[in-house]
Amino acid sequence: MLLNVVQLTLYGIVLGSIIALGAIGVSMVYAILGFSHFAHGDMMTVAAYFGFVGVVTLHLPLPLALIFSMILTACLAVGIDRVIYSRLRNATPIIMLISTIGVSFMLQSLTQIVWGPSNEVYQSGIVLPYKFLGLRLQPVEVTIILGSVLLVVLLHFFLHGTKIGKAMRAMSDNRSLSQITGINTELVIIWTWVITGVLAAAAGVFLGADTQLNPRMGFNLLLAIFAAAILGGIGNLYGSILGGLVIGIVEEVSTIFIDPGYKPAVGFVIMVIMLIVRPYGILGGKR
Amino acid sequence: MSETNGNLLVAEDVYGGYGSADILNGISLRVAPGEFVSIVGPNGAGKSTAMKSLFGLIKVRAGKIAFEGREITKLRPDQIVRLGICYVPQEFNIFPSLTVKENLEMGAFIRNDDYSAEIENVYQLFPILKERRRQLVGTMSGGQRQMVAMGRALMLKPRLLMLDEPSAGLSPNFIELIFERIQEINRTGVGILLVEQNARQALEISDRGYVLVMGRNRHEDTGPNLVNNKEVAEMFLGG
Amino acid sequence: MHLPGLVNYFIFFFSFAGIYAILALGLNVQWGYTGETNIGIAGFFAIGAYTTAILTSPPDPGHLGGFNLPFVVAVVGAIVVCGVLALLIGLITLNLRGDYLAIATIGIAQIIVLFITNEDKVTDGVRGIPGIPRPLSNVSPGAGGLLFLVLVVVFVGIVLIALNRLYRSPWVRILRAIRANEDAVLAAGKNVLRYRIESFVVGSIIMSIGGVLYAAFTRFVSPEAFDPIYGTFLVWVMLIAGGSGNNVGAIVGTLIIWGVWSGTDYLTSLMPAAWGTRGSAIRVFLIGLILELILILRPQGIIEERPPRLVDAGPRGEERSAHAPTPSEGTGGG
Numbered sequence: 001m002l003l004n005v006v007q008l009t010l011y012g013i014v015l016g017s018i019i020a021l022g023a024i025g026v027s028m029v030y031a032i033l034g035f036s037h038f039a040h041g042d043m044m045t046v047a048a049y050f051g052f053v054g055v056v057t058l059h060l061p062l063p064l065a066l067i068f069s070m071i072l073t074a075c076l077a078v079g080i081d082r083v084i085y086s087r088l089r090n091a092t093p094i095i096m097l098i099s100t101i102g103v104s105f106m107l108q109s110l111t112q113i114v115w116g117p118s119n120e121v122y123q124s125g126i127v128l129p130y131k132f133l134g135l136r137l138q139p140v141e142v143t144i145i146l147g148s149v150l151l152v153v154l155l156h157f158f159l160h161g162t163k164i165g166k167a168m169r170a171m172s173d174n175r176s177l178s179q180i181t182g183i184n185t186e187l188v189i190i191w192t193w194v195i196t197g198v199l200a201a202a203a204g205v206f207l208g209a210d211t212q213l214n215p216r217m218g219f220n221l222l223l224a225i226f227a228a229a230i231l232g233g234i235g236n237l238y239g240s241i242l243g244g245l246v247i248g249i250v251e252e253v254s255t256i257f258i259d260p261g262y263k264p265a266v267g268f269v270i271m272v273i274m275l276i277v278r279p280y281g282i283l284g285g286k287r
Numbered sequence: 288m289s290e291t292n293g294n295l296l297v298a299e300d301v302y303g304g305y306g307s308a309d310i311l312n313g314i315s316l317r318v319a320p321g322e323f324v325s326i327v328g329p330n331g332a333g334k335s336t337a338m339k340s341l342f343g344l345i346k347v348r349a350g351k352i353a354f355e356g357r358e359i360t361k362l363r364p365d366q367i368v369r370l371g372i373c374y375v376p377q378e379f380n381i382f383p384s385l386t387v388k389e390n391l392e393m394g395a396f397i398r399n400d401d402y403s404a405e406i407e408n409v410y411q412l413f414p415i416l417k418e419r420r421r422q423l424v425g426t427m428s429g430g431q432r433q434m435v436a437m438g439r440a441l442m443l444k445p446r447l448l449m450l451d452e453p454s455a456g457l458s459p460n461f462i463e464l465i466f467e468r469i470q471e472i473n474r475t476g477v478g479i480l481l482v483e484q485n486a487r488q489a490l491e492i493s494d495r496g497y498v499l500v501m502g503r504n505r506h507e508d509t510g511p512n513l514v515n516n517k518e519v520a521e522m523f524l525g526g
Numbered sequence: 527m528h529l530p531g532l533v534n535y536f537i538f539f540f541s542f543a544g545i546y547a548i549l550a551l552g553l554n555v556q557w558g559y560t561g562e563t564n565i566g567i568a569g570f571f572a573i574g575a576y577t578t579a580i581l582t583s584p585p586d587p588g589h590l591g592g593f594n595l596p597f598v599v600a601v602v603g604a605i606v607v608c609g610v611l612a613l614l615i616g617l618i619t620l621n622l623r624g625d626y627l628a629i630a631t632i633g634i635a636q637i638i639v640l641f642i643t644n645e646d647k648v649t650d651g652v653r654g655i656p657g658i659p660r661p662l663s664n665v666s667p668g669a670g671g672l673l674f675l676v677l678v679v680v681f682v683g684i685v686l687i688a689l690n691r692l693y694r695s696p697w698v699r700i701l702r703a704i705r706a707n708e709d710a711v712l713a714a715g716k717n718v719l720r721y722r723i724e725s726f727v728v729g730s731i732i733m734s735i736g737g738v739l740y741a742a743f744t745r746f747v748s749p750e751a752f753d754p755i756y757g758t759f760l761v762w763v764m765l766i767a768g769g770s771g772n773n774v775g776a777i778v779g780t781l782i783i784w785g786v787w788s789g790t791d792y793l794t795s796l797m798p799a800a801w802g803t804r805g806s807a808i809r810v811f812l813i814g815l816i817l818e819l820i821l822i823l824r825p826q827g828i829i830e831e832r833p834p835r836l837v838d839a840g841p842r843g844e845e846r847s848a849h850a851p852t853p854s855e856g857t858g859g860g
Binding site for chain 1: 561563565618619621622624625626628629630632633636637640643644755759762763766802803804807808810811813814815817818821822825
């Protein structure tokens with residue numbers, strides 16, 4: 001029984017890493033741009049399919065396909081901002097939210113138009129898992145965990161060591177002061193979308209590599225991603241990591257007691273409890 | 288616009304406010320290069336609003352504003368800051384999750400050259416900031432935050448520094464220190480436009496002052512003269 | 527194109543338009559009046575539909591119910607079940623606003639659909655519940671569809687008239703004031719939370735009526751029909767297109783967007799079979815595109831709404847209206 005719990009916890013860390021990457025992106029957009037990016041899940045889906053093109057059409061190994069997807073997804077994110085969100089800079093947060101829902105369905109349907117509705121995989125065939133201490137872990141799952149850690153570390157250096165990174169932190173603190181100070185807010189916004197796209201690409205490709213690809217894959221994770229962001233305090237990047245891991249682990253371990261069909265509901269329930277009890281999250285975030 | 292007579296900043300008959308109602312009902316003022324000018328007045332007089340309108344933060348419905356001979360009435364804040372005016376708002380005037388040094392760096396965002404001299408300058412004006420340059424500004428006291436806010440505004444070597452109630456919420460010791468530092472900045476040739484609730488203290492160190500009431504100019508004179516003006520004194524009961 | 531086909535299409539088009547109009551009107555109460563972002567319409571839609579299915583369909587070992595009850599019972603049943611559920615949900619989400627409420631309602635709708643999908647014994651899961659009787663179909667064979675359409679129109683009419691009557695009532699005035707400036711209404715001494723729950727429950731009940739009519743029309747329910755795209759997204763686009771806040775706008779928006787949705791269905795049916803589901807994906811993309819264009823170019827929708835006036839209680843509790851305070855009155859020049 002204990003072994004089962006530890007095994008599920010391991011799976012939870014894998015899932016949690018993917019959720020965390022998504023939650024960081026969502027938190028960042030909320031903190032800097034001020035709205036909830038409901039299209040994030042579907043951006044992950046498109047990114048996964050970009051990766052699919054890389055693997056199946058360009059015959060790239062998965063890591064290179066990931067980088068390929070990161071580049072394309074970053075361009076996609078910036079493109080959507082330029083075409084749609086930038087024209088809504090002065091709109092209310094609710095209108096922005098509805099706008100992201102529209103983008104979400106556009107991305108989802110676009111995926112289905114281009115690649116069809118059925119499941120795809122990056123590679124078929126059996127891969128033997130690593131075995132240790134009675135536990136099992138697939139190689140790709142190890143990659144996901146290590147890759148996520150690497151990305152978080154890189155992000156930290158970006159935000160604390162580069163001028164644009166600091167400007168992003170400044171803007172998330174206080175947007176009007178940023179303008180008064182002379183910070184080029186449009187440039188910061190573009191960079192925010194670049195980073196968001198890169199993180200979404202990682203989350204999407206990792207998700208596809210861990211499970212399968214289908215047009216709904218990202219959308220199905222959206223609730224868990226927002227739950228994680230809220231749990232950690234929306235706008236707080238390190239909280240999002242914690243939130244992602246907690247949600248991932250709880251969702252996996254809950255399958256011992258609950259019908260796995262209800263797994264998505266678990267993260268949601270945690271989030272609702274958090275919203276009622278402590279709306280600013282475990283670590284506190286931006287309002 | 289008509290000649291600005293070598294003035295640094297000129298505002299003529301400015302009307303404006305938030306939404307439909309105007310707070311400013313035709314105010315005019317000027318600041319000469321290197322001059323120290325204060326704007327004082329009772330609550331609701333429109334002092335802060337006037338300063339915000341100069342920096343493009345409030346919609347100006349009528350009137351003209353010019354800086355160094357160039358009209359800036361319709362410009363946005365990020366455009367105005369590039370011309371040589373820096374503004375320190377009364378509230379939310381620092382980035383709390385950034386360090387002291389990072390706040391100053393953000394002040395220099397639009398610069399592509401070496402600004403270490405300006406950072407040193409700020410550290411000389413406010414030695415405690417040098418001590419605490421790696422501290423998150425959000426964890427600092429009100430007075431120290433105000434120093435960071437002013438330091439940030441100095442990073443672009445402005446020719447005009449606009450300060451909105453820098454003494455607000457500070458202890459008397461800090462207020463004296465802040466005013467003394469502002470004078471020091473002025474001595475280096477930077478024009479100062481100060482909005483203050485502490486009318487007496489502000490006017491005593493100003494070259495000239497404006498008293499605004501209900502969004503209009505009420506008095507304009509040298510600082511010392513205004514301090515000794517009976518009507519002005521009555522308005523402020525020694526404040 | 528022969529007449530019976532046209533007539534059938536006419537019946538189908540306007541019956542569905544009516545069903546969606548009712549959903550939009552329900553959303554209008556929650557979002558248009560009170561500013562509550564309910565992105566979980568599909569949940570209440572499903573509740574109305576499945577309550578009807580369980581109450582009115584014939585007995586079947588695959589699912590619960592099969593009580594063969596008349597249509598009226600289904601309506602009452604849906605109102606009761608949905609009302610109770612909406613009250614519960616309203617209480618849970620009492621303090622949530624804007625984005626947070628949106629996420630919560632998405633989750634709730636997802637849980638409802640998850641429940642329907644997983645609980646085979648109750649709902650027969652993904653196989654759905656067939657054999658739902660259509661009311662009035664025995665009255666005059668052959669004209670059953672037309673009679674049902676009349677029924678739908680009657681329901682739309684009832685909801686519309688009721689909402690229009692309510693529009694001038696203090697209740698709706700307060701709801702709209704809450705949307706414009708909740709703090710001011712709180713300061714005026716009103717129990718804002720109570721009004722928000724009431725608005726949420728009323729809107730949800732209206733939505734469940736849409737579900738009842740849907741089940742009775744299509745005579746079959748399954749979880750797929752309550753997918754976020756058909757159950758929630760379309761309705762939002764309809765309301766935004768028509769103009770949120772006013773009921774006529776809801777109907778106009780419904781007709782237009784349903785027209786686009788249906789019309790493109792016909793067009794994509796002409797596409798080669800290999801395109802299959804891509805057809806519906808193209809239509810969803812188009813609706814999304816229309817939504818973005820509306821938000822960018824004319825966010826107020828086709829029929830613009832007048833801004834509300836605040837109501838505040840005078841010293842003796844009488845109500846007199848005032849305008850929302852302008853920022854200069856509220857915060858001062860300093």
